Amino acid sequence: MPLHLDTRLAHCGRPALNAESGPVNTPVVRTSTVRFQSIAAMQAQVGKRASGQPVSTYGRHGMDTQRALEQALCELEGGTRAWLTPSGLAAISLSLLALTAPGDHVLVTDSVYQPVRKLDAGHLARMGVQVGYFDPSTQPIEDCLQPHTRVVYVETPGSLLFEMIDLVPIVAICNARGISVVADNTWASGYWFNPLALGADISLMAGTKYIGGHSDLMQGVIVTQDAAHAAQLTKTYDALGLAVSPDEAYLALRGLRTLAVRMQQHQHNALAVAQWLAAHPKVERVYCPALATDPGNALWRRDFRGANGLLSVQFRDCSEARLFAIADALVLFDIGASWGGYESLVLPATCEKLSAHRSWHGAAGVLRLHVGLENCADLIADLEQAIAGVLGP
Structure with a gap:
């Protein structure tokens, strides 16, 4: 009988028993040098790594702790090979x-996540790699591909406004033309969605977010x-000298054990907050694909198994200064740029940041909320007092 993903997450990447006993969790294994029994054994390992296999010839490549996390991530995403990088942007x-x-x-x-544009302008352009941008909801991908297109990079849902993207036709067209499809899956973090199952070539995530938690x-x-x-990927990974410490690999592996319960609670809390905001007289729109009124809801229901803790809210007749004042007035929502942890966060996204989104039509930006694991009634009360204090009852 196939095991549910929740069960597999509780058991994957665990160490085998040594004789009759062993630890529950893979220990933190630290080393800079890998020893070999013989020159032949070392050469065999070098050959395996050159072919892309997950083995180590040096401490930078990781040891038991990193291998256990890679195995668990393959289980989560439905892949056969995983790499750990120092950050999501590094991935x-x-x-x-x-x-x-x-x-x-x-x-x-x-x-897309805004730092991708910085990577484009700061490095890819300097290397002679051209990057173009398109809105899949209004621009057919066939009209945007070039004869020399090698990669299509997608993020679904999108950053800040959480636009849903229909990955199925994109993959079909790219596969027919030999174009690689890379998908940022941080929003779902492998639990609610798997791009590889729809034909994407690479799925990447910021483990900083929900994986660690x-x-x-x-x-x-x-x-x-x-x-x-x-x-x-292995060739480039080694050339760049990338490495992840066993301590951080251990924390991510530990985070995976509770990913299921955390994602379900984030979804429950965020949907309650989104529905309350959507009914508020001072709110123009709530951006959240799990809401039935969201333009991307049908795609979300078709491809995703659930939602996370993110949503954005646009207020009626609200200036940028008032938007900032609402953020400042919140007590339970910390101001911070990340998300995916247990805590609730708020971050203004101004029109300057949103201008690259063709779907954006507004005057003062939005507040992006990450709804954490606090009691959602307390979070709603916090939002109520902050909105009333700035925009009035």
Whole structure:
């Protein structure tokens, strides 16, 4: 009988019993040097790593702790090979650097995580890699692809406004043309959605967010099923000298054990907050694909198994100064740029940041909320007092 994902997350990446006993969790294994029994054994390991296999010839490649996390992430995402990077942005950079060369073209959804644009302007352009942006909801991908397009990079839902993207036709068109599809899956973090199952070549995540779940580690994750992509990623990973400490790998592995219950509670709390905000007279719109009124709800229901703790809210007749004042007036929502931890967060997204989203039509921006694991009635009361204090009852 196939096991439920919740059960598999509780058991994957655990150490085998040694003789008749062993620890529940994989221990933290630290080393800089890997010893070998013989030159032949070392050469065999070097050959395996060159072919893309997850083995170590040096401490930078990781040991038992990192291997256990990679195994668990493959279980989560439905992949056969995983890489750990120092951050989510490092996972994005590694993927695009591994799959492109001077003269290539990369097509990116316009609602993407903003640092991707900085990577484009600061590094890819300097390397001779052209990057274009498109809105899948209004621009057919066929009209945006170039003869030299090598990668299509998507994030679903999008950042800040959480636009849903129909990955199925994008994958079909790209597969027919030999174009790699890379998907940022941080929003669902492998629990609610799996891009590889829909045909994407690479799925990546910021393990900093829901994988860790406690706002105490920085990590990125890349997962694939394809041997050719695995070889490219391993070669570039080694050339860049990337490494993740066993301590952070241990924290991420520990976070995976509670991912199921945390994601379900984040979804419950966020939907309660989103529904309350949607009914508030001072609210123009709530951006949350799990809401029945959201334009992306049908796609979300088709492809996703659930939602996370993120939503954005746009207020009626609200200036940027008032938007900031509401954020400042919140007590239970800390002001911070990240999300995915147990705590609730708020961050203003101004029109300047949102201008790259073709779907955005507003005057003062939005407040992005990450709804944490606090009691949702307390969070709603906090929002009520902050909105009333700035915009009136």
